[in-house]
Amino acid sequence: MISQSFEYSAPRTLAEALALLAGGDAKVLAGGMSLIPMMKLRLAAPGRLVDLSRVPGLTGIREQGGALHIGAMTTHYEVESSAVLRAKCPLLAETASAIGDVQVRNMGTIGGSAAHADPAADYPAALLAVEAKVTLARKGGERTLAFSDFLIDTFTTALEPGEILTGVIVPVEPAGAGVSYQKMLQPASGFAIVGVAARVHNGSVRIGVTGLSGKAFRAAAAEKIFAETRDVQKAAAAVPLGVEANSDIHASADYRRHVAAVYAARALNAALSRAS
Amino acid sequence: MKQTITVTINGKAYSHEVEPRLLLIHYLREVLGLTGPHVGCETSICGACTVAVDGRAVKSCTMFAVQADGRQVVTIEGLAADGALHPVQQAFWEQHGLQCGFCTPGMIMTSRQLLERNPSPTEAEIRHGLEGNLCRCTGYQHIVNAVKAAAQAGK
Amino acid sequence: MATTITKPDTLVGKRIKRKEDPRLITGTATYVDDIQMPGMHHACILRSPHAAARIRSINTHAAAGHPGVVAVFTGADVAGVGPVPCGASLPGLRVPHHSILAKDRVYFVGHPVAVVVARDRYIATDALDLIEVDYDVLPAVADPEKALAPGAPAVHPEWPDNIAFTYHQEGGEPDKAFAEAEVVVKQRITSQRLIPTAMETRGVVAEHRAGQLTIWSSTQIPHLMRTLVAMMLGVPENLLRVVTPEVGGGFGSKLNVYAEEALMGFVAMKIGKPVKWIESRRENYLCTIHGRGHVDYYEIAARKDGTVLGLKLKLIQDLGAYHQLLTPAIPTLSVLMMPGLYRFRNVSADIIGAFTNCVPTDAYRGAGRPEATHGVERMMDLLAVELKADPAEIRLKNFIGADEFPYATATGLSYDSGDYAKPLKKALDIVDYHHLRQEQARAKAAGRLMGVGLSTYGEICAFGPSPATPAGGWESATVKVEPTGKVTVMTGASPHGQGEETTFAQIAADELGVTMDDVTVIHGDTAVVQYGIGTFGSRGTAVGGPALYFAIQELKKKIVKFGAMLLDSDDVSFSGGLCVCNKSGKTVPLAAIAGASYRAMKLPAGEQPGMMATYFWEPPNFAFPFGAHIAVTEIDRDTGQVAIKRYVAVDDCGKIINPLLVDGQVHGGVVQGIGQALYEQAVYDDNGQLLTGELTDYAIPKASMVPWIESSHTETPSPVNPLGVKGVGEAGTIGCSPAVVNSVVDALSHLGVRHIDMPLTPERIWKLISAGGRA
Numbered sequence A: 001m002i003s004q005s006f007e008y009s010a011p012r013t014l015a016e017a018l019a020l021l022a023g024g025d026a027k028v029l030a031g032g033m034s035l036i037p038m039m040k041l042r043l044a045a046p047g048r049l050v051d052l053s054r055v056p057g058l059t060g061i062r063e064q065g066g067a068l069h070i071g072a073m074t075t076h077y078e079v080e081s082s083a084v085l086r087a088k089c090p091l092l093a094e095t096a097s098a099i100g101d102v103q104v105r106n107m108g109t110i111g112g113s114a115a116h117a118d119p120a121a122d123y124p125a126a127l128l129a130v131e132a133k134v135t136l137a138r139k140g141g142e143r144t145l146a147f148s149d150f151l152i153d154t155f156t157t158a159l160e161p162g163e164i165l166t167g168v169i170v171p172v173e174p175a176g177a178g179v180s181y182q183k184m185l186q187p188a189s190g191f192a193i194v195g196v197a198a199r200v201h202n203g204s205v206r207i208g209v210t211g212l213s214g215k216a217f218r219a220a221a222a223e224k225i226f227a228e229t230r231d232v233q234k235a236a237a238a239v240p241l242g243v244e245a246n247s248d249i250h251a252s253a254d255y256r257r258h259v260a261a262v263y264a265a266r267a268l269n270a271a272l273s274r275a276s
Numbered sequence B: 001m002k003q004t005i006t007v008t009i010n011g012k013a014y015s016h017e018v019e020p021r022l023l024l025i026h027y028l029r030e031v032l033g034l035t036g037p038h039v040g041c042e043t044s045i046c047g048a049c050t051v052a053v054d055g056r057a058v059k060s061c062t063m064f065a066v067q068a069d070g071r072q073v074v075t076i077e078g079l080a081a082d083g084a085l086h087p088v089q090q091a092f093w094e095q096h097g098l099q100c101g102f103c104t105p106g107m108i109m110t111s112r113q114l115l116e117r118n119p120s121p122t123e124a125e126i127r128h129g130l131e132g133n134l135c136r137c138t139g140y141q142h143i144v145n146a147v148k149a150a151a152q153a154g155k
Numbered sequence C: 001m002a003t004t005i006t007k008p009d010t011l012v013g014k015r016i017k018r019k020e021d022p023r024l025i026t027g028t029a030t031y032v033d034d035i036q037m038p039g040m041h042h043a044c045i046l047r048s049p050h051a052a053a054r055i056r057s058i059n060t061h062a063a064a065g066h067p068g069v070v071a072v073f074t075g076a077d078v079a080g081v082g083p084v085p086c087g088a089s090l091p092g093l094r095v096p097h098h099s100i101l102a103k104d105r106v107y108f109v110g111h112p113v114a115v116v117v118a119r120d121r122y123i124a125t126d127a128l129d130l131i132e133v134d135y136d137v138l139p140a141v142a143d144p145e146k147a148l149a150p151g152a153p154a155v156h157p158e159w160p161d162n163i164a165f166t167y168h169q170e171g172g173e174p175d176k177a178f179a180e181a182e183v184v185v186k187q188r189i190t191s192q193r194l195i196p197t198a199m200e201t202r203g204v205v206a207e208h209r210a211g212q213l214t215i216w217s218s219t220q221i222p223h224l225m226r227t228l229v230a231m232m233l234g235v236p237e238n239l240l241r242v243v244t245p246e247v248g249g250g251f252g253s254k255l256n257v258y259a260e261e262a263l264m265g266f267v268a269m270k271i272g273k274p275v276k277w278i279e280s281r282r283e284n285y286l287c288t289i290h291g292r293g294h295v296d297y298y299e300i301a302a303r304k305d306g307t308v309l310g311l312k313l314k315l316i317q318d319l320g321a322y323h324q325l326l327t328p329a330i331p332t333l334s335v336l337m338m339p340g341l342y343r344f345r346n347v348s349a350d351i352i353g354a355f356t357n358c359v360p361t362d363a364y365r366g367a368g369r370p371e372a373t374h375g376v377e378r379m380m381d382l383l384a385v386e387l388k389a390d391p392a393e394i395r396l397k398n399f400i401g402a403d404e405f406p407y408a409t410a411t412g413l414s415y416d417s418g419d420y421a422k423p424l425k426k427a428l429d430i431v432d433y434h435h436l437r438q439e440q441a442r443a444k445a446a447g448r449l450m451g452v453g454l455s456t457y458g459e460i461c462a463f464g465p466s467p468a469t470p471a472g473g474w475e476s477a478t479v480k481v482e483p484t485g486k487v488t489v490m491t492g493a494s495p496h497g498q499g500e501e502t503t504f505a506q507i508a509a510d511e512l513g514v515t516m517d518d519v520t521v522i523h524g525d526t527a528v529v530q531y532g533i534g535t536f537g538s539r540g541t542a543v544g545g546p547a548l549y550f551a552i553q554e555l556k557k558k559i560v561k562f563g564a565m566l567l568d569s570d571d572v573s574f575s576g577g578l579c580v581c582n583k584s585g586k587t588v589p590l591a592a593i594a595g596a597s598y599r600a601m602k603l604p605a606g607e608q609p610g611m612m613a614t615y616f617w618e619p620p621n622f623a624f625p626f627g628a629h630i631a632v633t634e635i636d637r638d639t640g641q642v643a644i645k646r647y648v649a650v651d652d653c654g655k656i657i658n659p660l661l662v663d664g665q666v667h668g669g670v671v672q673g674i675g676q677a678l679y680e681q682a683v684y685d686d687n688g689q690l691l692t693g694e695l696t697d698y699a700i701p702k703a704s705m706v707p708w709i710e711s712s713h714t715e716t717p718s719p720v721n722p723l724g725v726k727g728v729g730e731a732g733t734i735g736c737s738p739a740v741v742n743s744v745v746d747a748l749s750h751l752g753v754r755h756i757d758m759p760l761t762p763e764r765i766w767k768l769i770s771a772g773g774r775a
Helices: A014-021 A035-040 A076-080 A083-088 A090-097 A102-107 A110-116 A123-129 A220-229 A232-238 A253-274 B024-031 B087-094 B104-117 B123-129 B141-153 C021-025 C061-065 C121-128 C144-148 C174-180 C222-233 C259-271 C281-287 C327-337 C369-386 C391-398 C421-431 C433-445 C500-512 C540-567 C590-599 C659-679 C731-751 C762-770
Strands: A007-009 A026-029 A048-051 A061-064 A067-071 A133-138 A141-146 A151-153 A164-171 A178-185 A192-201 A204-210 B003-009 B012-018 B050-053 B056-059 B072-074 C041-047 C053-059 C069-074 C112-118 C132-137 C163-171 C183-191 C203-209 C212-217 C240-243 C275-278 C294-302 C308-320 C346-355 C449-458 C475-481 C487-491 C519-523 C572-575 C578-581 C587-589 C612-617 C626-635 C642-652 C709-713
Touching: A014 A026, A014 A048, A014 A133, A014 A164, A026 A035, A061 A083, A067 A083, A076 A090, A076 A102, A076 A110, A083 A090, A090 A123, A090 A178, A090 A192, A102 B056, A102 B104, A110 A123, A110 A164, A123 A178, A123 A192, A123 A204, A178 A253, A192 A253, A204 A220, A204 A253, A220 A232, A232 A253, A253 C762, B012 B024, B024 B050, B050 B104, B056 B104, B087 B104, B087 B141, B087 C021, B104 B123, B104 B141, B104 C021, B123 B141, B141 C659, C041 C121, C041 C259, C041 C281, C053 C112, C061 C069, C069 C121, C069 C259, C112 C121, C112 C259, C144 C308, C144 C346, C163 C327, C174 C294, C174 C308, C174 C346, C183 C369, C203 C259, C212 C222, C212 C259, C222 C240, C222 C259, C259 C275, C294 C327, C294 C369, C308 C327, C308 C369, C327 C346, C327 C369, C369 C391, C369 C449, C369 C731, C391 C421, C391 C449, C421 C433, C421 C449, C421 C626, C421 C642, C421 C709, C433 C449, C433 C626, C449 C731, C475 C500, C475 C540, C475 C590, C487 C500, C487 C540, C500 C519, C500 C540, C540 C572, C540 C578, C540 C587, C540 C590, C540 C612, C578 C590, C587 C590, C626 C731, C642 C659, C642 C731, C659 C709, C659 C731, C731 C762
Parallel strands: A007 A048, A026 A048, B003 B072, C041 C275, C212 C240, C308 C346, C487 C519, C642 C709
Antiparallel strands: A061 A067, A067 A164, A133 A141, A133 A164, A178 A192, A192 A204, B003 B012, B050 B056, B050 B072, C041 C112, C053 C132, C069 C112, C163 C346, C183 C294, C203 C212, C203 C275, C294 C308, C449 C626, C475 C487, C475 C612, C572 C578, C578 C587, C626 C642
């Protein structure tokens, strides 16, 4: 398993990175936890890798204006172990701790995961549930998109050619919010067969679901049922309704739908138990 | 196009011209002749290739050597100091935490990271912390014992 | 923890840390891929993406011209190399010609088609993409029962029924027993295809220099490989050296001679440079043997009081496309083992070996015996359910008695020794069985799904008497006392993680009165070590150990003769590293005796100089370890996930040389058994594509997926060998899977669940729960 040849650049500024990316057939390298295996399998063969690891300002977590700005190159381990995130956006920290294994969490980044849009990745469920935004830089500008708008389909996002995802913005959770991420593991890969992120506050709930279908999604109908009935089981049962579920050797579509409801109930109950 | 990288491996700086696609594991093994890190799965699951890069345990089969330019890499060969085994190495020996030994260098490197971050792990924490390292021989029990023993020795 | 038999005066029986480990924990051990040689080239192999296809043409032109490539070979180039050997023989066995590279047809995904040799592995990998193969894709069949159905695609066109062999064995009067039975229970039971997954994949380095071919291979059988590869390549066996460096696990998958070993020898001779091939994990999954692959139809006959009368088995073995070294022999071991520990006087078994368009199956940890144990242990539980009897009681009732050994089984074996109730009673005590059942009843009343599963297993180990094995079942040892008194042991067994460098040093140190540090154990190099058989079938210590013991006894005779000469006495004994004159009390140490034997200033009458003895030990019988495992499980009713709450293993592997290492073998074996029970399955689709082609899809247990194993022992010495050892390498695996499955079925039985096939995935269990047991 050896990738095809490519050129490699490790720019020292964002502008330099954007310029390199504009050169066509280039791909951003963040932690590489998904991209490098794909290149080794020769499923991806970019002509150039633009490694963001040496661009200053893309790592770390800072609080600003009631929101937490997480640099795209912040690793899962940094998110998992961040005291700020544990206090102010615990769902993200909890979800980060469920990703892969320690070596993957040491290298993998939140920006890389968000931009890869793997339908079985853990982060998207949480990012949807906390109503995260992503910042996308392009030559001479920047835009901010809701993560829900950013995520388009399986391995497909709103990133335009030449754009770089530079950060993730999540709101500081208000006091009394309760959160939980519950995941059934695919035992070989550690990816989610189904993962459900729940966030409860003042009787309203947000539910992000990953692994169930071609892309992570907000379970809007279930959220509505919960708001109306406060009935966890009814709300959870609505999570898989109308979803075209994935089916593979690890779980059939029927089983995934069933597990999604079970894990939604578990996530909701856990979130409720932590809310006040 | 080949690029020149400078990497500090087990405390010594090396400089080489490498293809960007050269994996760090192959740089360590085939360019530098190290035999500790192993290739077990190539898909970032088994952890036999685990080394520390700037203090973080990583799978060197899922990293290009060029990414390590300017960084500090420690492999299993760099653990024993002045002929004295690292406490985790010693514990793996005492507790029979290995059989065929193929996973062992990676397992020890990850255990070392685990204990750095959590000096007194529970059995569950040890098992969870070693999810990125597969062993087909030991059934993990003596590895768990080894990590516990190393934690004790570190106190 | 293990029962430690403390013998203050001996090393045998003590928990001693391994001599092997310093090199392994420091990263300085040499596995095949660690070998670097000047001028060494790398080979990569192009493999078929189709399970069945005719090859219309192969164009290697672009690959051969790729910068850095020195050679490309295809099937036409290797026509002079003999086929990959099958060592098993059965009456009427159909043996397909298995050439080392495909000729005009491919038979499974991964079938080697061409080899590229280049300056380095990156270039060789690139060049693989430049080879063009024009395939005429044919229908394939990947399931053994489908392969046997009328109209199935023929794996080998010359045998359209896909039957490689049929085999019948019976003992007693099975038809009569079934006719007279008060109860007959039937069940279809599968043992799924598994992928052995040694953490080190296979690898070969070959060098041809000055007329000598040397092959370094990650194998369990260096000497057999030398013989067989010499025959394949047509090179004189005494000009072929096979070296087994450190081996990163085998579990049977390296008990074989593969195409690549001969192929690298061929390449090295052609290019005149050393060549290395290292199997990728994907190749390991596609091309290295798989294990299991059974569909078994069982019938058990009994009286209403629970006395078993007979057992019938129809066994369909998924062979894959070819026979590897032992492929067709493996299911015959299942038949031998099928009565388990019970007094089945009437048995009947029929095997159908079915070709499929898959990689061959062969020996994987347990090799035929886990399948048999799983079958008989499931059937005993099904019988208990049918009779509303306790599974422990029904086992105790039918065990062969401790006073019945040696016991001749209905399948023709002679069990050496045993006390089968002992480990079961011990295990029941450990779990506090009575209270456990009460707890289970309370759990059930509370709506929880808790199960208790028993497995009382026996196994055939210490392979084995030569008449029962294809290539000799003995083992060899040489022991030398060097002129300085240091001891060198050379064993024909080829350990690869089991720890015989330590256990054999314990034996030698005890026998010769030296320290462990004084003993070095050498293995795995045909140029250094006398011919040997290898390590597999739980034989390393159980056959290699006695060989060493007898070699030392031979040597002791010589030591005593030299001692007598040096002490000028005719009444001398040797113990504790000293020859003692029993009259004067004068002593002479071993080192002085050895030194004198090499200087040879004077020799005892009729003695040769030097201090060395070699012994080839032929075991008179197999050894038969046994034990009892109990798994306590709880099922998540909502998802079907299984949690093993307790796992108790009481194993009797005869005398224990090193309890620390025995525990390690048990733990590892049990976890592979849990892997089969809960997680692992090689999945081929209908087109013969392997869907579990990487470790991202084939789930071997991780540390977090397995329980703490409460391991203990009983010790019933084997009378087969002077050490009393029986073998322990496979016990955990053989004992485990029925304990887990019986436990889960027990947890679900009140829902109407009678049987579940492995692996017990959450989805499979959830479906059963949802369907009220009928799925």
